[in-house]
Amino acid sequence: MAIVEIDARAALRRLLAERELDFHKESSSYSTHALHAFAAKFPPQLPRLFIRELTTPGETVLDPMMGSGTALVEAALLGRRAVGVDIDPLALLICRVKTTPLSPLDASQAAHDAVAQATGYLRDASAIASFLGSFDSKTRAFIDYWIAEETQRELAALMLAINQQEDSQLKSFLLLAFSSIIVTKSGGVSLARDLAHSRPHKDATKVPKSAMEQFRLRAAKTVRALEASSAMPGTVAVEALPGDCRQLPIESETVDLIVTSPPYANAIDYMRAHKFTLVWLGEPIDSLTERRSVYVGAERIRRDDRDALLPFVADTVRSLGERDPRKAGVLAQYFADMRDALREMARVLRPGRAAIVVVGPSTMRGLRIDAARCLGVIGERIGLDLVGIADRKLDRDRRMMPARTENNGRTLIEHRIHDEQVIGFIKP
Ligand SMILES: C[S@@+](CC[C@H](N)C(=O)[O-])C[C@H]1O[C@@H](n2cnc3c(N)ncnc32)[C@H](O)[C@@H]1O
Known part of the structure; x- marks a missing residue:
């Protein structure tokens, strides 16, 4: 078992209970953070806080759904080794440029x-x-x-x-x-x-x-x-890898902290925007459309593991199924994918270390889905200890979330997401 010099469990409990996690009015455009637009980015202060308090310099921080690489940039700025994975080719390009020192x-x-x-x-x-x-x-x-x-x-x-x-x-x-x-x-x-x-x-x-x-x-x-951004220590290693969070290209028990924000259950179709660039890089539109179906949170149903869902999660899916059976299938698939992703996080973490998962509730067919509670239940089942779930308010001017469109074309502005949750796990 790894020698843990900091008590991650006690520190995590304190952070979730006592710290204000909103970070409104703080700059999110320093260093290389603002090089490219990306939907639903972290405010940089969020990963920064957990990285600073739960790891020491030289340790390894992973974001298995790194998006535009906010956690990687912060890890590098703090002198930690940073590893990130994403299935999206544009995310990979953005992360590599943001974290590679260039003259x-x-x-x-x-x-x-x-x-x-x-x-x-x-x-x-x-x-x-x-x-x-x-x-x-x-x-x-x-x-x-x-x-x-x-x-x-x-x-x-x-x-x-x-x-x-x-x-x-x-x-x-x-x-x-x-x-x-x-x-x-x-x-x-x-x-x-x-x-x-x-x-x-x-x-x-x-x-x-x-x-x-x-x-x-x-x-x-x-x-x-x-x-x-020349302040970024050139000596720390940063790796931005193409890959799938459900099958991480990372060795077991090599990571000291995970900080990540998965896609919400029904929120953002990244490929919808990213294909506007990727076609110019030689990707045929058909293969991009095909590729989007394997993202976590995809609308197209490719697996139905409803029988394997845990009681609270199954109840949530069943309630949605009464309103819209197809959407319930999308939600069940989301939780099955997130179960696989959490299992991989548990595998690569060192014992005694923390995984921070930031997710928000989704409104589907008028029903509020408490994704954080569902992911908390799933994480416990696959062997992580749930230390706590803290709320944070979204700065609506900043972290723009898409307005949902109902079948009748009506835009559900009133259902925009106003808060999200920070889930803290420890690998026992
Ligand atoms: C909410 S974004 C992360 C944003 C990030 N925290 C940031 O600050 O930019 C979620 C990311 O999950 C990625 N993703 C979706 N499915 C994935 C999968 N199966 N494996 C890895 N990444 C995936 C998406 O491409 C997207 O970049």
């Missing part, structure tokens, strides 16, 4: 070169036509629907230039700047509105800004963030 001078030069090359490509009609002709018909139709013709030409020119970059870190930096001009709340240079945080809809009256100019501005902003 601001080199990045600035690479952006300058990319803009110069892209400007050249814009005058080369056959190169642009050949790039745009490489999409399959469905991907082509998606792009034609969402991106104005002139913008398509600029984006193609930028991608042709970015693909010339041979240094993989600089290329990732350029791709991140590229993505951050499209995947934004306002839909960036696409014709979409409400991208990134909600369901996109087309606004044919939108006059998109120049992609080339936006790229230049975003790249410069990214370089400034890289300059400001």
Whole structure:
């Protein structure tokens, strides 16, 4: 058994009982945190608190659903080893750029070169036509629907230039700047509105800004963030891995703390926004649509483990089933997936150490689903000790959650999520 120098259980109990976990009015854009929009990010102070209080420098912090990597950045800033996993290719790109020290001078030069090359490509009609002709018909139709013709030409020119970059870190930096001009709340240079945080809809009256100019501005902003984040200790190891939280590519009992926020039961379809970037990176739209079905919280039902649900969880699913049997299937699948994810967290944690899981309630067909309590019950069953569940209020201006849309198209603004829960487990 590992020698635990801090009493994680006592510290966790104290944090959950005594600490205010809202962190409103505190900055969330320092270091590399604001390089790219991402739905339902942690406020950085939340992982920071648990990492600081429950680990010592040099220990390993894991986020098995790392999203945009807030926990990884905070772990690195605090001199901990950081490991993150995500199934989403854009999350992986964002995390790698956020946590890899890059010379601001080199990045600035690479952006300058990319803009110069892209400007050249814009005058080369056959190169642009050949790039745009490489999409399959469905991907082509998606792009034609969402991106104005002139913008398509600029984006193609930028991608042709970015693909010339041979240094993989600089290329990732350029791709991140590229993505951050499209995947934004306002839909960036696409014709979409409400991208990134909600369901996109087309606004044919939108006059998109120049992609080339936006790229230049975003790249410069990214370089400034890289300059400001030089405080990140270059000596600590950060690993951002592609993978599935239900089958972690990590050895057993090697992790000192887990801090994570899984998708909510029915909240965000990440791929809906991320495909706006990923198609330009060569991913066919069909394979992206297929891939979204394996995310935790997916709408498409691929497993039905209802019989294996624990009593409180089964009651919750049954109540929903009385209103909407299909939605009950989606919820049952969510809890089955989260059971597998919690089992993996328990496997990789060292004994005596903590897992912090941040999740919110969902409203499905008018029924409030107490996801935190359900996950608490599931965690205990797979062998974790539930130390406590604390509430935190969401800063509605910040952590934008999507408005749900009912079948009749009515938007349920009133059902937006106002609070979420911080669940604390210890591996005995
Ligand atoms: C709420 S977000 C995490 C946000 C993160 N805490 C941050 O600050 O950016 C949930 C993440 O879970 C990821 N996810 C969904 N299913 C997954 C799976 N099966 N394995 C790993 N990650 C998954 C999503 O891609 C998404 O990035």
